[in-house]
Amino acid sequence: MAIDIPRIPLGDGIEGGLDFLTSHYSMVTRGISRVTQSGITVLNDGLMWLPEWALMAIIALICWRVANLRLGIGAVLGLALIWNLGLWDPMIETLTLVVIATVVAVVIAMPLGVLAAISDRFYSLIMPVLDFMQTMPAFVYLIPAIPFFGIGSVSAIFATVIFSMPPAIRFTTLGIRQVPKDLIEAADAFGATRSQKLIKIQFPLSLPTIMAGINQTIMLALSMVVIAAMIGADGLGSEVWRAIQRLRPGDGFEAGIAVVILAMLLDRITQALRKPKKKTS
């Protein structure tokens, strides 16, 4: 005996909400779209304007300075391979998207993370939201991005920011909460204000943890930017996407390997930044 329970129109509700947002806030979304697009263009053109060897030298130098010579050499070899495979331009496009998405995600995540560290109420409010953001299949974010920002790189960045932001928030909160209580007490005892504590004590002491969060964000951003090729984002993702459509595993792997090289470079550089120049043994 089947009871006829009406289906809850969850999807309809969400669609209605999204429709409302797109029709009433198109000014906002179009504004965001224009700003983001010009950001992408400027950064992309800037990176493209540099000759390949010059950018390679710069990246290798960064690797060497923040990490070690070995990573510098690795960077040269990896980037040379990408260049050789003719994937330089898509690699730059992907890098641009990752950088912009990460910057936006971190800028939004920092204050939220700090707030969640300070306020227990905000913490209990945002944690389920973060769980939601992280476990929702990444593809789903692509769908509402299109009505908001249309097909292309801006939508990709929108989806990427949402997908990659949670670790930056989580790690910021974690880092600040992990600052030993006696240090906070000491700061309080000397009459430090909340912002003095935050800027001079909590923030510097939680920097390694926050950097770990940013590292995670970058990795997630890279993976999402590749997936975002499905909604027309340029870059290595679209190379993979094309390879799928044409059933050319060789091309697919080549682009995939380029993604791996880029990921490893970004990961190693940010990991090295995490461990600040140790002054103590």
Add this chain to the structure above:
Amino acid sequence: MTETDETNIKIQVRGLSKVFGSQPKKALELRNQGKKRPEILEKTGQTLGLSNIDFDVREGELLVIMGLSGSGKSTLIRCLNRLIEPTEGDIVIDGQNIPKLSEKELLECRRRHFSMVFQNFALFPHKTVQENAEYGLEVRGIEKKSRVESARNSLKQVGLDGWEDAYPSQLSGGMQQRVGLARALANDSTVMLMDEAFSALDPLIRKDMQQELIELQHRMKKTTIFITHDLDEAISIGDRIILLKDGEVVQMGTPEDILTRPADDYVARFVEGVDMSRIFTANSAMRSVRATARDSDGPRTVLRKMSDNGLDSIYVIGRDRTLLGIVNVDDVDAAAKAGKDTINELIQNDFPKAGPDEPMNNLFAMFNDKSYPIAIVDDNQRLLGVVVKGAVLEKLAEAGEH
């Protein structure tokens, strides 16, 4: 000790109580009905951290608050600068009632009046020794140049010059706590709060630090409140001691008050472990001088004073009771017979002399074969009293009984 000088009181604590829990009113009500901590905990689930504490902190003194863990001493010191909010009571410092201050006034009050030294040092690991020492001044917005100077000065005070650029993790425990001390000193607040400041140090270093604190304190006359669970420490550094138990004051007084007249069994049990001969000072065995000779007295007058009081030697003092020396009965008698009219050339200087704080076990060794009583003099060489051999033996015997 009586409150002789009201004007010199720095902090006045009255009726201070702290309840940990969500229904402090209920707990205080039970407390007012005469219930004690365990019963209140059982009935309401509230912990009575501090109950009705009254005491004064005098300007320039080193006040020790002593108690075992759970006695409420850490809570008490944190109530003073409101790192823990007191439930009721007044804490008045220079006319300001701390529990009533607004958030902003409280910050100002903490910056001006309190600097704190912590048990586990609580140094900022990302700052150098110098930057740590500057911290209080940095918080107050003092400009870089003058705070560098103050911090450097206070680091020198604690013997850390040359270590300015090191990081705390490169320092030993004792040195780290010196940085903690320097951080508190540089701030030049009016009161220094020390929370078990030396408890994490190993015993030898701890003794050194205690000595240094006493010297610093004498030099700078900084009002200091020192928390400890160690009676030896309390006695060796404290001008006065407050004993806490279960959040209440059990006894308040000078180290000697507490040792010689323990208020109850609890204090007495504490006192048991202390080496009394080290604690008793000349002061406790001293008696007033029955008679003294003046340098202007003639031999006959002196002879008369001696025979009236049954003495065979007498201390000679000048104006302002300054101690000049001692004369003995044979010499004076001879001079009187020779018809001299002054005792000036009879005055001898080979007599034992000590300050009032001299420990008893040192005194014993000072008696020489002439058995002159030990003259107790203050810093200006004024005669305060004398200690005779019998009194020392008596006190040492008393100490042995404890």
